[in-house]
Amino acid sequence: MGxxxxxxxxxxxFFTRLDxxxxxxxxxxxxxxxxxxxxxxxxxxxxxxxxxxxxxxxxKVSYIRMLLLxxxxxxxxxxxxxxxxxxxxxxxxxxxxxxxxxxxxxGGGELFGAAGMSWEGFWYGVNIIFKTLSLTLVxxxxxxxxxxxxxxxxxxxxxxxxxxxxxxxxxxxxFPLLFEEIxxxxxxxxxxxxxxxxxxxxxxVKVYAKVAIPLILSAMVKSQxxxxxxxxxxxxxxxxxxxxxxxxxxxxxYLLGGIFLFLFALVLALYFLYGVGKYSxxxxxxEA
Numbered sequence: 001m002g003x004x005x006x007x008x009x010x011x012x013x014f015f016t017r018l019d020x021x022x023x024x025x026x027x028x029x030x031x032x033x034x035x036x037x038x039x040x041x042x043x044x045x046x047x048x049x050x051x052x053x054x055x056x057x058x059x060k061v062s063y064i065r066m067l068l069l070x071x072x073x074x075x076x077x078x079x080x081x082x083x084x085x086x087x088x089x090x091x092x093x094x095x096x097x098x099x100x101x102x103x104x105x106x107g108g109g110e111l112f113g114a115a116g117m118s119w120e121g122f123w124y125g126v127n128i129i130f131k132t133l134s135l136t137l138v139x140x141x142x143x144x145x146x147x148x149x150x151x152x153x154x155x156x157x158x159x160x161x162x163x164x165x166x167x168x169x170x171x172x173x174x175f176p177l178l179f180e181e182i183x184x185x186x187x188x189x190x191x192x193x194x195x196x197x198x199x200x201x202x203x204x205v206k207v208y209a210k211v212a213i214p215l216i217l218s219a220m221v222k223s224q225x226x227x228x229x230x231x232x233x234x235x236x237x238x239x240x241x242x243x244x245x246x247x248x249x250x251x252x253x254y255l256l257g258g259i260f261l262f263l264f265a266l267v268l269a270l271y272f273l274y275g276v277g278k279y280s281x282x283x284x285x286x287e288a
Contacts, residue, residue, distance in 0.1 A: 009058035011058045013056070015141075020142070022249075022256045023141075029260050031135055034138075037271075037277040039278060039279060039280055051064060051137060057141060078132075083124075087118065090118065090120050094279065099120050103117055151169065154247045155168070185214055185215065
């Protein structure tokens, strides 16, 4: 098993040529907007836009599909929790006296402790789903399309403390080592006759659970080695140092940053002045 790279983008694109600073601004703005918007439709539009942006930037379809499959049980849990079991929270949030139901449980909900699945709770759950999806997609959109060295310089020039930048970059470089370690452990088990590919899902979970202990021990050893290396080189965390790579803002970076700031100001103005983005339940004709 070869070294796994943290950067999944393999093709050169407009987004990969950008400086990391407008991407960092994009991550902050999209995260704030995702938290701010309560409308399920606008949240869905933001999530779909980020999926398209990730594909255009060169993120692999397999990565996005894997991400959605991993998050799918969590999304179903959100829909069930908010639609069925979160009546009081939804009522208090909306300021309503009663909910409108998609369906009701027989017997008034004695078995489940709730009357049924409410439209308000369902769409509130949809809103939370797209909030988490947007936050999950915007970070790899900015990070996976940027080289680590240029990312470090861009973060330092953004006045982010160098110690935080170093920890962040070290984490990105540390993950490939962990993936390589997992591959080595699994390969050693295969040499001992363990056929992981012939196992069912439950058996694979048990095998990978056993991998956790040697993986954690190996990670602790590597972190201690990194500490010794930093101490031997008298690491101070000062940003006043020379950098092998440069990171300069171009006209395109300034233009894109200006567009992000303008759109952010527009979103804030529409939200607080006209209520665009506030919670609403779409496409529902209420029952009598």
